[in-house]
Amino acid sequence: MTIERRLAHAGFTLTRDYPAAVERVWSAFADEQEKLSWWGAGDAMEPAEWAFDFRVGGRDVAEGKFHDGPVSRYVATYTDIVEHHRIVTTYDMWLDGVHMSTSVASLEFEPIGDGTRFTHVEHGVFFDQFRADDKNREVGTRGLLDALGRYLA
Template sequence: MTIERRLAHAGFTLTRDYPVPVARVWTAFADGDEKRSWMGDGASFERGEWVFDFRVGGRDVDEARFHGGPLSRYEAVYTDIVENVRIVTTYDMWLDGVHMSTSVAAFEFEELPGGTRLTHVEHGVFFDQFWADGPHREEGSRGLLEALDDHLR
């Protein structure tokens, strides 16, 4: 089987308001146990490697198989962290060992009356057979922000 070598670029911005203080939303990202609980640590996941090193230059690794499907692997490096203000990462995704994308993601935390506005901006480069996967990444990120909302409530 020949793989068509090509690149695709996709970007999106998601904004979500949460009815809790910035410090509470921040902790959901900055504390490893909290992050793991809302990022999908449940009975439907078969967990693989997990690394959480929340500091500039630190790495996150999250590997799992969802409902017996393909093995997904996320590897991120924190490039900028300003407490209660922003988190910036670069990250790579693999699916069953095939490198599918490289992305830059920024999370901005803004205090609102009675809560927090979280803005997630991302730009990804998708490789070869995954060239059309950008809309799925946005949909998956939207689902994670929904899971965060459930976690915070």
């Protein structure tokens, strides 16, 4: 089987207003036990590997097998962290061991009234047979932000 060597580029911005103080929303990302409570695919996935190193230059790893599907692997490097203001990462995704994409994501935390305006901006490059998955990344990120909202409620 010949793989067509092509790229797709995709970007999106998602904004959510959460009824929780910036410090609380920040902690959901910066504290390992909190992040474990809401991050990922939940019961749809059997976890295999997890690493959490929340610092500039630190790496996070989340790998697991979907019950009815492939093994997903996420490896992120923190490139910028300003407490209670922003987190910037670069991250790579693999599906069944095949490199799927590389992305840069910025997460911004802004106080609004009694809550937080959270903005996720992402730019990704999708490789070869995964070019059509560029639209799924936004859908998956929306799911994560919905899970964060439920966790914070």
